[in-house]
Amino acid sequence: MRALNTGFTWLSANYLGGIPIDRIATVASVLFSYALAHVFRRIPASNAPLRHVFSIASTLFLFGAVQEQYIGLAHLLVGSLVIYGMMKTLKGALMPRAVFFVAMLHMSFSQLRRQWGESGTVSFDYTGAQMVFVIKVTSLAYCVYDGTCDPKTLSAYQRKNAIGGVPSLLEFLGYVSFFPGFAVGPAFELATYRRMISFNNRQASRQVNARAYTTLLVGMFWVAVVVVYGDRFSFGFMTTDDFSQWSFARKAVFMGISGVVTRGAYYAAWKMSEGACMLAGLGFDGYCEDGSIAWLDIANVRVFDVESSSSLKAMIDAWNIGTNTWLRHHVYMRLNQGSGSSSHATLLTFLVSAWWHGFYPWLLPDNLRPLVVSKEDDMEKRRPPVKIMYDLVGWIMSKFTLDFVVVPFMLLNIAPSITAWRNLYMAVPVSFKVLGAGQLLKPKTT
Incomplete structure (x- = not known):
């Protein structure tokens, strides 16, 4: 909506120190998703198709009308239909491998287009949502394939998430476009989505609300950090002549603070999105023997571990957890099972990680x-x-x-x-x- 975009511009200029409006739109989209999550969980769990439709419609509103990512929606819709067609027609181990390469190549095209293309009046970027999309569809393709394999040959994680066939198109679209986590994650398996769809989370509304809104407060804290300190501490200043004149100790302290502030933008987006996903019921993992509800940890980042660990590996493991899980279970373990060489599997996993986004x-x-x-x-x-x-x-x-x-x-x-x-x-x-x-x-x- 152009009116929303104009409002974000005014808000940024007058109260938020010139923060890019795409970030404001992302925050607004996530906040809207909290209200939509309350509506979503009022839809009867017995009416799964309506929950799928509501999820799709909510994403069209949030990612389209609020963030004005119409080109991104078109890319992701076409990509979804192509991937779904491949899942329905290809057989055996060829199917997940083909899905993997087609989805990754499409994402690479979008990333190169973002890097070299000209920006319009609104500098929005849909590749973040496409990266989440790639994790979902490649994971789903392998889970469908796992459903055709001997359970004895699968890991415990693979057995838990194996799917007994390609889902319906409506369920597939509801899964890949799940509205609270569509733009920034977290990514999750179809089995997790199905448990949420079947969960009447009004039974645990107080518990869900407390967890969700506590997580939202954590996200809003990091929004405040970015708003207050984003201009004062930025990596861009490290390229200036003034910075070059500082002592090494002062430079190191500045870079450390800038790192925290920069990561704060990711903390804000991930924690706010995580809370909205909780509110909708994502993470429901069945019932314990005493009748209490079991919850999966769907966090995409553990802030304390990133900022306090004395090991770089521990910091990386606590960062972008959904991607690490995907790389571990759907890249490394499958490569290791196929080649029998952990060193080759490790190298190829590093290459896939670099191709997708990350660094190790x-x-x-x-x-x-x-x-x-x-x-x-x-x-x-x-x-x-x-x-x-x-x-x-x-x-x-x-x-x-x-x-x-x-x-x-x-x-x-x-x-x-x-x-x-x-x-x-x-x-x-x-x-x-x-x-x-x-x-x-x-x-x-x-």
Whole structure:
């Protein structure tokens, strides 16, 4: 709606410090989804088709009218129909592989178009929603294939989420266009969606409301952080001459704060979307023996773990969890099962991750750990005073490394990224090289 877009522009200029209107539209879309989630869960669980239709219609309103992503909707609709046709016609292991490559290639086309194309009057981007879409349809394709396999050959995760056939077109569209998580996630399996559709969540309205709105408050806190500090702490300043004149310590502190503020935008979007999904009933996982309701953890990020872990791996594992789950269960494990070589599966998973979106930098702990951990009778024996210092230094170095590595992902341009890295003396690549000497200090085995 042009009127909404005009209102977002006025709001940004007068009260929100010039925040891009696409971000305001995303927040508004997620807030609208809370109201729609209350309506969704009032639809009887016995009327599954109506719940699917409501989900589709809500996404058309939120992603189309509110965010004005009409071209994106057209791409995702055509992509959905093509993928569904492939699921219905292709057989055997060929089907999920074909779906995987077609969906990824279509997403790559959209990403290149975003990078090289001219922006219009409204700089909206639908590739984020398409990335969630890719996870959903590729996961579904493999779950349909798993339904044709011997259960003994499947992992516990695969058995739980296997589907006994291609779903109806209406259910498929309701699943891929589930409105609270359509734009930013979380992504989830069709089996999880089906449990939500069949769940009469009015039975647990108080419990659901408390969890959902508590998560919304966390998201709104990060919105406030971005609004207040977004202009003051940004990676863009790291490319300036003024920044280059600062001391290294001041630069490092600035980059650390900028990293938190930048991640805050993701925290805000993911936590707010997570709360709306909860409100609709997503995450319902059946009933426990005592009759209480079991819930899946559908969080796409664990903020505390990202910001406090002393291990870079732990930080990455707590970030974009839905993507990590997808890579683990629908890429790595299947490659490993097929090739029998974990090293090949790991390499190909890294390549798929890079193709889709993410990065998995080399980890320092393998080199530093021998300094503070010894082995005695194959059991680790820590040296407490040194271990405390190790954890503190590990946290500082992991945070620095994380913030350093994501600079190009925020600036989206090679030359400014190199400038920012030079202003920080290429500290991370240099430290990787220097601290590699830690390998030489590993205890010798006899």
